[in-house]
Amino acid sequence: MSQLSTCSPRVPPPSRACAEAAALSSTSGAGRPRLPAAEPRNNGSGFFKGDTTAPAGQGTASSQMIAPSPALPPPRQLHSAQIWLSDSDKRCSLPARGADARPPTSGRASPRGPGRGPRPAGIPARRVRRCPRPSAPATPHTFPQLETLTLKMVSSQPKYDLIREVGRGSYGVVYEAVIRKTSARVAVKKIRCHAPENVELALREFWALSSIKSQHPNVIHLEECILQKDGMVQKMSHGSNSSLYLQLVETSLKGEIAFDPRSAYYLWFVMDFCDGGDMNEYLLSRKPNRKTNTSFMLQLSSALAFLHKNQIIHRDLKPDNILISQSRLDTSDLEPTLKVADFGLSKVCSASGQNPEEPVSVNKCFLSTACGTDFYMAPEVWEGHYTAKADIFALGIIIWAMLERITFIDTETKKELLGSYVKQGTEIVPVGEALLENPKMELLIPVKKKSMNGRMKQLIKEMLAANPQDRPDAFELELRLVQIAFKDSSWET
Incomplete structure (x- = not known):
């Protein structure tokens, strides 16, 4: 399962999360600002241990279920800016030419x-x-009070330990993580839903990967997706009637924020972790x-x-x-496994x-x-x-x-x-x-x-x-x- 790349193709690739580093680029060509250093943190649900940021307008969380992560290395700059735009795809319909x-x-x-x-x-x-699409939030208006009872709390104890940050950009942050019960390594991608472009990118990825009913060894696998609003979390499923999920869908379709912009919305994708870089790095650091x-x-x-x-x-x-x-890899199979991602x-x-x-x-x-x-x-x-x-x-x-x-x-x-x-x-x-x-x-x-x-x-x-x-x-x-x-x-x- 894979790893994050460096800019030098002649150096053996370091570790990279399979969670689509191309979508996390922060190059200047992307035209978007980098995420601020401080992001909202899970304040009370304790799903991910090691996420130490706090929601805007709130103090530092006191929950004992969230422990500070160790000092992280400086985030690497990633390449290939991801730009997603309004999709007017229509099945079997001819677009206007001109x-x-x-x-x-x-x-x-x-x-x-x-x-x-x-x-x-x-x-x-x-x-x-x-x-x-416009990236500015919609004009604030009255939003219905969220009913806490409608949110299914996934766990009272952290399920994943975030080990280190392996990528950061305007689209989100990718961590290497460990599942507590099995000690298996996974990639956890945290996506900040602060702009319609981010929401649309995240939902398209979620819809595609969650629509696959079986796994393939050469396609990245989505273990689960967690939706977080401020300090509350719930597991996200395709076709859910959850008000939080529907607000994200509405944001994607309308191209404007459909939820209270004062709240911090995040999507957490738990995916395969890969340890060999991308195809560019692997091939260009070796002889044909x-x-x-x-x-x-x-x-x-x-x-x-x-x-x-x-x-x-x-x-x-x-x-x-x-x-x-x-x-x-073992002695009977010396060739690595590819994973189509992003x-x-x-x-x-x-x-x-x-x-x-x-x-x-x-x-x-x-x-x-x-x-x-x-x-x-x-x-x-x-x-x-x-x-x-x-x-x-x-x-x-x-x-x-x-x-x-x-x-x-x-x-x-x-x-x-x-x-x-x-x-x-x-x-x-x-x-x-x-x-x-x-x-x-x-x-x-x-x-x-x-x-x-x-x-x-x-x-x-x-x-x-x-x-x-x-x-x-x-x-x-x-x-x-x-x-x-x-x-x-x-x-x-």
């Missing part, structure tokens, strides 16, 4: 491709921003290895097929959001209105919000009309970059990132943006000779097809990668 249908031109980044030459100046890869490449491709395709089978479109697949678990931009496709019992196909669920990270976005995402085939395109970018070690430098964080691109003069352009401008463009795959065989070359070209209908779906992709892995005795062309 000059404003396409998001702003993406930022450029410094290439450092197969030749690893000089790093020209540039600006970092970023998430696409469109139609930002065919066995590792094969293992990673099979794991990622299996995870994506699982998500699409469960009607979840990830919408932000990239190496930063793929975490590494090494804690369960579901803050994900979309759960609903059933058909005519037949709610009929499973929906993610390849027929059309979305219209341009979101994601530009270097991994499919051309149709830039237009604002896409399906789950956009995830196939993103995975194609990742696999191509992994096999040939194609990287660029994020000049804001100075971090080397895996990602394929198209070079136009002195600039590098995201593949999806280049294909949107020229759908007939022929991609140079492979860049290096003997980096992949003919079958792999053909599959990557199909995954990166400009027309999403020409791409394989997740189930065909998984099958073909298994055939390539086990039928081909050599990676040579």
Whole structure:
């Protein structure tokens, strides 16, 4: 289960919480202030031991169930700012086309491709921003007094011990924690619900992960979600009729705070803890290895097929959001376990209105919000009309970059990132943006000779097809990668 990253890809990765560090970035490009040092603390419910902050307007809590945590190391700056915007996704509906249908031109980044030459100046890869929601709270008005009896107190004693802080940003804080009864390590992500953007990101992640009825070894697992209002807590469940939960849903839908802004609302996500960093750090701190490449491709395709089978479109697949678990390695299995994480931009496709019992196909669920990270976005995402085939395109970018070690430098964080691109003069352009401008463009795959065989070359070209209908779906992709892995005795062309 995974760990938090540093900015140097050549240093062995330190410990990282699987709870989506990309969503916790506090880079200046995010356009949001960092969280204040003091945050409301659980004042009386005692669910998490070691959370030592106090609610605004209240004194220090005197509860003996909350013990001060030891001195924490300075929080690390994380990368890849998470931006979430209003989602106007509608199933099987065509969005308006026009000059404003396409998001702003993406930022450029410094290439450092197969030749690893000089790093020209540039600006970092970023998430696409469109139609930002207002972040100011709604005008205060009279709020009904919360009935304490409606809150189910989860525990009178702390269930988790917070060991150390492993990440902090405008979206929240991630801790390494231990379950008291079992001593098992988990990642605990504390999200401050002080702005509609934070609430929407948190709820989208909760809805996606809580909708999965079974676990998959390559998808991050949500143990439980705790909703806190000031000093009261309750376990949150999907479809709950709790007034606190409904207020968060209303905030997400309206884009304005629907609860008393004088109260401190928090969501606590208890998730897998991973100890191997992210995919960028793991691969770029080691020499290329065919066995590792094969293992990673099979794991990622299996995870994506699982998500699409469960009607979840990830919408932000990239190496930063793929975490590494090494804690369960033994002599018979030397390859680490990947965990697809960060579901803050994900979309759960609903059933058909005519037949709610009929499973929906993610390849027929059309979305219209341009979101994601530009270097991994499919051309149709830039237009604002896409399906789950956009995830196939993103995975194609990742696999191509992994096999040939194609990287660029994020000049804001100075971090080397895996990602394929198209070079136009002195600039590098995201593949999806280049294909949107020229759908007939022929991609140079492979860049290096003997980096992949003919079958792999053909599959990557199909995954990166400009027309999403020409791409394989997740189930065909998984099958073909298994055939390539086990039928081909050599990676040579």
